[in-house]
Amino acid sequence: MLPHLTRRWPVYAVLALLAYPWIWRAPYFHLLGFDTLLGATMAVSWNIMGGYTGYKSLGHSAFFGLGAYLVAIAANRWGWNPLWSAPLLALVVVAVALLLGWIMLRTTGSAFVIATIALLLIFRLLALNLRGITGGAPGLSQPLPPWSPEFSRLPFFYYMLIWTLVAVAVSAFIVRSRFGLGLLAIRDDEGKAEMVGVNTTLYKVLAFGLSAYFVGLGGGIWSYFQTHISPVFAFDLRIGVDMILMTMLGGLGTVWGPVLGAFILIPARDFILFRFGATQIHLAISGALMLAIILFLPRGILPTLQEWLERRRAPASAFVGARLMTELQDESAATASTPAGDPHSRVRPAPR
Amino acid sequence: MSLPPTSVLIQVAIGGLLTGGVYALLVSGLTLIFGVMRVINIAHGAFLVLSAYLAYWLFTLLGMDPIVSIAVLAPLFFVLGVLVQRYLIARVRQEPGLLVLVTFALAITLEGVMGSLWRTTGRSVRTAYTGEVVPLALGDLTVRLPIVQLVGFAAAVIALGVLYLLLTRSDLGRAIRATIQNPDAAQLVGVNVALVRALTFGAALASVAAGGAVFSLIWTFNASSHEAWISKMLSIVVLGGMGSLPGALVGALIIGVAEAVAAVTITTYLSPIVSYLILFFILVFRPQGLLGSRIREA
Amino acid sequence: MSAAGPPLLWTEGLTRSFGGITAVKDCSLEVRTGSITGLIGPNGSGKTTLFNLITGIYAADGGEVYLRDRRITGLTPSRICHLGLSRTFQITRLFWDLSVLENMIVPVRQVGLRALLGPGMYRHEQERALVLLERVGLTHLKEQPAGKLSFGQQKLLEFASVLMSEPDVVLLDEPTGGVNPTIIRFMMDLIRALNGEGVTFLVVEHNMTVVMELCDHIIVMNHGQKIAAGSPPVVQQDPVVLDAYLGV
Numbered sequence: 001m002l003p004h005l006t007r008r009w010p011v012y013a014v015l016a017l018l019a020y021p022w023i024w025r026a027p028y029f030h031l032l033g034f035d036t037l038l039g040a041t042m043a044v045s046w047n048i049m050g051g052y053t054g055y056k057s058l059g060h061s062a063f064f065g066l067g068a069y070l071v072a073i074a075a076n077r078w079g080w081n082p083l084w085s086a087p088l089l090a091l092v093v094v095a096v097a098l099l100l101g102w103i104m105l106r107t108t109g110s111a112f113v114i115a116t117i118a119l120l121l122i123f124r125l126l127a128l129n130l131r132g133i134t135g136g137a138p139g140l141s142q143p144l145p146p147w148s149p150e151f152s153r154l155p156f157f158y159y160m161l162i163w164t165l166v167a168v169a170v171s172a173f174i175v176r177s178r179f180g181l182g183l184l185a186i187r188d189d190e191g192k193a194e195m196v197g198v199n200t201t202l203y204k205v206l207a208f209g210l211s212a213y214f215v216g217l218g219g220g221i222w223s224y225f226q227t228h229i230s231p232v233f234a235f236d237l238r239i240g241v242d243m244i245l246m247t248m249l250g251g252l253g254t255v256w257g258p259v260l261g262a263f264i265l266i267p268a269r270d271f272i273l274f275r276f277g278a279t280q281i282h283l284a285i286s287g288a289l290m291l292a293i294i295l296f297l298p299r300g301i302l303p304t305l306q307e308w309l310e311r312r313r314a315p316a317s318a319f320v321g322a323r324l325m326t327e328l329q330d331e332s333a334a335t336a337s338t339p340a341g342d343p344h345s346r347v348r349p350a351p352r
Numbered sequence: 353m354s355l356p357p358t359s360v361l362i363q364v365a366i367g368g369l370l371t372g373g374v375y376a377l378l379v380s381g382l383t384l385i386f387g388v389m390r391v392i393n394i395a396h397g398a399f400l401v402l403s404a405y406l407a408y409w410l411f412t413l414l415g416m417d418p419i420v421s422i423a424v425l426a427p428l429f430f431v432l433g434v435l436v437q438r439y440l441i442a443r444v445r446q447e448p449g450l451l452v453l454v455t456f457a458l459a460i461t462l463e464g465v466m467g468s469l470w471r472t473t474g475r476s477v478r479t480a481y482t483g484e485v486v487p488l489a490l491g492d493l494t495v496r497l498p499i500v501q502l503v504g505f506a507a508a509v510i511a512l513g514v515l516y517l518l519l520t521r522s523d524l525g526r527a528i529r530a531t532i533q534n535p536d537a538a539q540l541v542g543v544n545v546a547l548v549r550a551l552t553f554g555a556a557l558a559s560v561a562a563g564g565a566v567f568s569l570i571w572t573f574n575a576s577s578h579e580a581w582i583s584k585m586l587s588i589v590v591l592g593g594m595g596s597l598p599g600a601l602v603g604a605l606i607i608g609v610a611e612a613v614a615a616v617t618i619t620t621y622l623s624p625i626v627s628y629l630i631l632f633f634i635l636v637f638r639p640q641g642l643l644g645s646r647i648r649e650a
Numbered sequence: 651m652s653a654a655g656p657p658l659l660w661t662e663g664l665t666r667s668f669g670g671i672t673a674v675k676d677c678s679l680e681v682r683t684g685s686i687t688g689l690i691g692p693n694g695s696g697k698t699t700l701f702n703l704i705t706g707i708y709a710a711d712g713g714e715v716y717l718r719d720r721r722i723t724g725l726t727p728s729r730i731c732h733l734g735l736s737r738t739f740q741i742t743r744l745f746w747d748l749s750v751l752e753n754m755i756v757p758v759r760q761v762g763l764r765a766l767l768g769p770g771m772y773r774h775e776q777e778r779a780l781v782l783l784e785r786v787g788l789t790h791l792k793e794q795p796a797g798k799l800s801f802g803q804q805k806l807l808e809f810a811s812v813l814m815s816e817p818d819v820v821l822l823d824e825p826t827g828g829v830n831p832t833i834i835r836f837m838m839d840l841i842r843a844l845n846g847e848g849v850t851f852l853v854v855e856h857n858m859t860v861v862m863e864l865c866d867h868i869i870v871m872n873h874g875q876k877i878a879a880g881s882p883p884v885v886q887q888d889p890v891v892l893d894a895y896l897g898v
Contacts, residue, residue, distance in 0.1 A: 054449055104632075109452075114392065114631070248453075280464050280471075282464070287460035295443060
């Protein structure tokens with residue numbers, strides 16, 4: 001009974017989430033739920049670049065803000081409803097990310113990190129100054145959602161739930177694909193990956209572009225949710241910090257780690273905000289928490305848990321290499337030992 | 353975008369040089385840390401702002417002129433730097449990926465703490481001489497130089513001079529330079545590299561403390577200012593070449609002047625973008641900057 | 651040892667300096683198809699720098715590198731790998747967090763978007779990897795992370811993995827460094843066997859026994875320059891070579 005439950009846990013989790021707004025009906029809980037799912041989606045997205053590839057973008061909120069503004073502008077100028085324009089305009093965000101990535105990823109990891117901070121600041125500065133397009137410092141408003149205030153946050157919650165699942169699915173797909181294997185190799189030893197034929201620049205740029213999609217989408221939906229956005233909030237460093245923190249807490253480079261991190265962090269932070277009120281404390285706590293994680297739990301919850309479980313089972317147990325999408329079972333029995341002269345063991349295909 | 357008269361440009365360019373001198377002081381520690389430890393101290397901006405706040409409070413509560421407060425702040429930050437390096441950075445040395453997050457986390461922790469304590473009010477030190485200018489005659493042109501900028505420039509020159517002497521004349525300086533060149537070789541000839549790292553970080557923070565005091569005289573700031581400033585500081589060191597002190601100086605002067613000129617030719621509000629764009633272009637076309645070594649990974 | 655054919659990999663006047671030190675100076679050498687060529691020289695003679703230049707890790711200050719009539723100077727390492735050149739490192743480099751099998755799969759060339767989005771490994775790739783792992787005796791460790799292997803096993807894995815990209819020529823940087831005699835013997839047999847199957851080798855080695863026994867052609871470097879080249883007996887007698895080693 002128990003193994004059956006633990007195997008199918010994502011299904012039960014989703015069912016629980018679907019039921020959540022009906023169990024806790026107060027709008028506050030819907031807001032919390034939306035916030036959490038938004039955070040989870042974006043953390044999963046960031047993880048593609050920061051976790052799988054090892055390039056930790058510190059300024060990812062640049063894409064969040066970009067998505068927010070694109071959606072707000074589209075809503076104002078052409079009446080595009082964000083529910084369908086956000087996923088669409090997120091593709092524009094990806095295009096921007098691909099272009100910027102192509103520029104920023106020619107260099108090493110350290111240079112990249114610096115560049116992401118500069119990127120965020122450039123975007124913020126542009127948003128503040130291109131008043132004709134962005135409305136400048138006061139910001140931009142867009143039409144309210146058409147549904148009645150009674151439902152208010154409910155649609156946002158479910159909408160975000162869908163996208164969280166999509167993001168997780170994409171993330172899982174990537175990590176099991178050849179592309180994902182390449183990313184992990186790059187993270188492990190980029191020079192070696194280059195040496196064995198991995199086109200590291202291409203892989204990194206693609207990962208960067210992909211990692212921008214759900215963040216841009218999140219920004220777009222957030223702008224609809226907020227109705228009013230401004231440069232300072234749309235391009236807030238904190239949003240990027242959150243993505244990193246959630247991912248690190250749950251487990252950098254895992255599929256579900258970022259989600260777990262979000263589900264722990266956002267309700268916890270909400271509670272702290274509720275008790276202490278000020279938002280600067282929240283930044284101090286985020287920073288201190290990040291330091292604590294780096295020093296004491298560097299791999300995050302999930303990998304640490306996994307290691308602990310493995311050590312309990314048997315010291316010589318095999319590494320959980322279930323990343324690869326193989327229906328292929330243990331082949332060693334099938335592949336009998338072949339002498340060096342066997343044609344099948346040739347390094348290169350025999351000449352035609 | 354019309355070009356202002358030459359007199360204005362000269363005035364602005366000289367102002368830019370003065371600012372650049374101060375910038376050089378602000379970033380000297382940053383490039384030193386990179387040179388010795390290959391660490392990008394993202395918290396450098398936060399420490400700058402912290403020092404500026406302390407200088408502000410020393411002035412407001414005790415009437416101490418920020419330049420004088422350097423005598424208090426520099427030693428304090430030196431000790432702080434040694435502790436931070438020893439207990440935080442050294443612990444994470446082995447993982448370059450985490451190292452960059454450590455300084456980042458430190459930066460936002462500092463921002464959070466400062467913001468909680470001192471809110472978002474913009475602060476600046478207003479002394480008796482703030483706002484006063486000194487006229488300087490250049491041929492038939494009179495350039496007006498704000499005293500705070502002159503004072504700042506002078507302080508920067510002196511502090512950088514001290515740093516220079518430290519690096520070239522003292523044993524510690526020799527050890528630091530050896531470690532920058534080749535940590536393994538340095539270790540082989542008896543340099544206690546771990547100690548050098550800790551002391552370098554201390555010296556770097558001491559210099560940024562001095563910079564912060566000067567900073568408080570010239571600019572307005574609050575807890576979140578460090579974001580924009582760390583980016584500018586990084587632009588300067590990347591331009592000049594990570595790990596190169598002469599490079600930092602050159603980069604600082606270039607960006608100081610470029611920003612000042614941009615402010616009058618394009619728009620003041622957009623002028624910070626100059627440093628960010630320079631950063632981008634350098635990273636693309638010449639990552640080692642003008643005078644530095646490549647930002648090599650291990 | 652197979653009879654050597656036309657030049658497969660050669661350099662012309664390759665030069666590279668670091669600061670004031672010229673690590674490789676006007677180096678012109680060639681590796682013939684089907685040969686096992688040794689590259690020897692005292693420490694600091696520029697052998698690894700030469701490897702780095704050939705494989706595209708360092709940019710050359712001057713000179714050219716050719717692979718099968720194609721100029722490969724200045725190409726990226728991954729491009730050079732695709733053109734058929736592989737290399738191992740003096741200090742073993744592997745993807746430590748990835749499993750042994752995954753280490754074998756990464757070097758396999760992927761072409762096109764479809765391949766990229768495809769599963770981590772295809773059946774035929776896995777089979778090929780397993781066969782190679784079998785040859786180096788590492789099959790039972792295929793799920794282990796590379797970081798958990800012993801030193802000798804790691805060297806074998808690195809060697810096996812660079813074969814996965816189906817190279818025409820393999821550059822080995824001290825393949826027997828620090829391993830026990832059994833594995834040395836094993837590696838030598840493996841290199842010979844692979845050479846018989848058509849793989850050309852350029853081997854940097856300090857172990858003279860290995861070099862003299864294994865290689866059909868030897869190039870000697872000192873102070874960044876080629877000072878001698880020829881068959882083992884010839885090189886062994888060459889006074890210039892003896893001077894280089896004894897004089898150091």
